[in-house]
Amino acid sequence: MKKLKVSAAVLSCFLLLSFLCACGARFGNSGTADAGEPATEPEEKLTVVGFSQVGAESDWRSANTESMKSVFTEANGYELIFEDAQQKQTNQIMAIRSFIQQEVDYIVVAPVTETGWDTVLQEAKDAGIPVIIVDRMVDVPNSNLFECWVGSDFELEARKMCEWLRWFCVKHNIDAKDIYIADIQGTIGASAQIGRTRGLKIAAEEYGWNIVAEVEGEFTRTKGYEATQQLLRKYPKMNVVYCENDNEAFGAIEAIEDAGRRVGSNIKAGEIMVLSFDGVKPEALQDVLDDSISCIAECNPLHGPRVEAIIQKLENGETPQKYEYVDEDVFSAYDQIESVIVDSKEYPITQVSEALIEKRRAEFDAGSYDEELPDNVY
Numbered sequence: 145m146k147k148l149k150v151s152a153a154v155l156s157c158f159l160l161l162s163f164l165c166a167c168g169a170r171f172g173n174s175g176t177a178d179a180g181e182p183a184t185e186p187e188e189k190l191t192v193v194g195f196s197q198v199g200a201e202s203d204w205r206s207a208n209t210e211s212m213k214s215v216f217t218e219a220n221g222y223e224l225i226f227e228d229a230q231q232k233q234t235n236q237i238m239a240i241r242s243f244i245q246q247e248v249d250y251i252v253v254a255p256v257t258e259t260g261w262d263t264v265l266q267e268a269k270d271a272g273i274p275v276i277i278v279d280r281m282v283d284v285p286n287s288n289l290f291e292c293w294v295g296s297d298f299e300l301e302a303r304k305m306c307e308w309l310r311w312f313c314v315k316h317n318i319d320a321k322d323i324y325i326a327d328i329q330g331t332i333g334a335s336a337q338i339g340r341t342r343g344l345k346i347a348a349e350e351y352g353w354n355i356v357a358e359v360e361g362e363f364t365r366t367k368g369y370e371a372t373q374q375l376l377r378k379y380p381k382m383n384v385v386y387c388e389n390d391n392e393a394f395g396a397i398e399a400i401e402d403a404g405r406r407v408g409s410n411i412k413a414g415e416i417m418v419l420s421f422d423g424v425k426p427e428a429l430q431d432v433l434d435d436s437i438s439c440i441a442e443c444n445p446l447h448g449p450r451v452e453a454i455i456q457k458l459e460n461g462e463t464p465q466k467y468e469y470v471d472e473d474v475f476s477a478y479d480q481i482e483s484v485i486v487d488s489k490e491y492p493i494t495q496v497s498e499a500l501i502e503k504r505r506a507e508f509d510a511g512s513y514d515e516e517l518p519d520n521v522y
C-alpha cells in the first residue's frame with residue numbers, strides 16, 4: 145500500500161512536468177501558439193568592441209569620444225566597452241589586457257604615445273583579436289601586430305600651417321629673421337606632437353625663422369597658459385606662439401592678455417600671433433574670426449564611422465587599407481592667402497565667416513557634428 149502511494153505521487157509529478165513542458169513548447173517566451181516554432185526568437189549577437197581612449201584632455205578628444213560612442217551603439221549591433229586611460233599608457237595596456245580577457249571581438253586603441261606597444265599587441269594577436277589603431281600611430285617592429293590605422297597626417301597639418309605663415313610674412317614684408325616662435329608642444333612622444341614639431345622645425349630651417357623655445361603643453365589649456373606665462377617673461381622678443389592644439393591656444397591667449405600684451409596678426413605693431421591645430425569647437429573658429437588665432441590647421445576627430453567601416457570590412461572578410469589618412473582643412477580669416485602648396489599639392493585655405501561658425505555651432509547643438517564626412521570615408 146505504501147509502495148502504491150509513492151508510485152502515485154511520482155506519476156502525478158511526471159504528469160505535471162509533461163504538461164508544463166508541453167505548454168512551454170507550445171507557447172514559448174513570446175506566447176506564440178504556433179506549434180513547431182522555436183521557443184524564442186534567436187537574439188542578434190552584438191559585436192563587442194573594446195575601445196581604449198587616450199583621455200579627455202581636449203575638445204578634440206571629447207568630439208572623438210562622442211563620435212565613437214554615437215556609432216558603436218546597441219541599436220547599431222555593437223556593445224562598446226569604453227576605457228578612458230587618463231593620458232597614461234599603463235592604463236591603456238591594462239585596458240587592452242582586460243579586453244583580451246573578456247574575449248571582445250575587436251580592440252580599438254587611440255595610443256597616447258607611439259612606443260611601448262609591442263608586447264601587449266602581440267598578446268592580442270596571440271588571442272586572435274584584431275586591433276585597429278585610431279588617431280595617433282604606434283611604432284612597432286612588425287606592422288602585422290595591428291590590422292590597420294586611421295587618422296591624421298600631423299606633419300602635413302604643420303607644413304600647411306607653416307606655408308601659411310611664410311606667405312603671411314611675404315605679404316606683410318616681415319623678414320624671416322624677425323620671426324621668433326615658441327612651440328608649445330603636445331604630449332611628448334604622441335604622433336600629433338612628433339609630426340607638428342617636426343613640420344615646424346623643417347620650415348624654420350628652410351625659411352630662417354627663430355625657434356626660441358620648445359615647451360611641453362600636454363594638449364591642455366592649463367599647460368598652455370602656464371607655458372606661455374613663463375615664455376613671455378623669458379623671451380620678450382617672442383612674436384609667434386605655435387600651439388599644438390586649440391586648448392593650448394585658449395590658454396596662451398589668456399596668458400598673453402593677462403600679461404598686458406595683445407594677441408593678433410599684426411606682429412609689426414607688437415601683437416603676438418597665435419597659431420593652432422584642431423578647429424573642432426565653434427569657439428576656436430570664433431577666435432580665428434576675431435584674429436585671436438591667426439590660423440588653424442584642422443585635425444579631424446570624427447573617426448567613429450571610419451572605424452565602423454573598417455570593422456564591417458573585416459566582418460565581410462575584406463582587407464581594409466593598412467593606413468588611411470583623413471582629409472583636413474586650414475582655417476584663417478585673412479583673405480590674401482587662398483591656398484598653400486606642400487609637396488607640389490595645393491591645399492585651399494577656408495575663410496572663416498560668421499556663417500561657417502553658425503553652421504559648426506548648429507552641428508554641435510544637434511550633436512551631429514559627424515554629419516558631413518570628408519570624401520575619403522569608405
Ligand code: AHR
Pocket residue numbers: 201202203204205279280336363388389390421422443
Ligand atoms: O591626436 C590628436 C590630438 O590629440 C589633437 O590635436 C589634440 O587636441 C588631442 O588631444
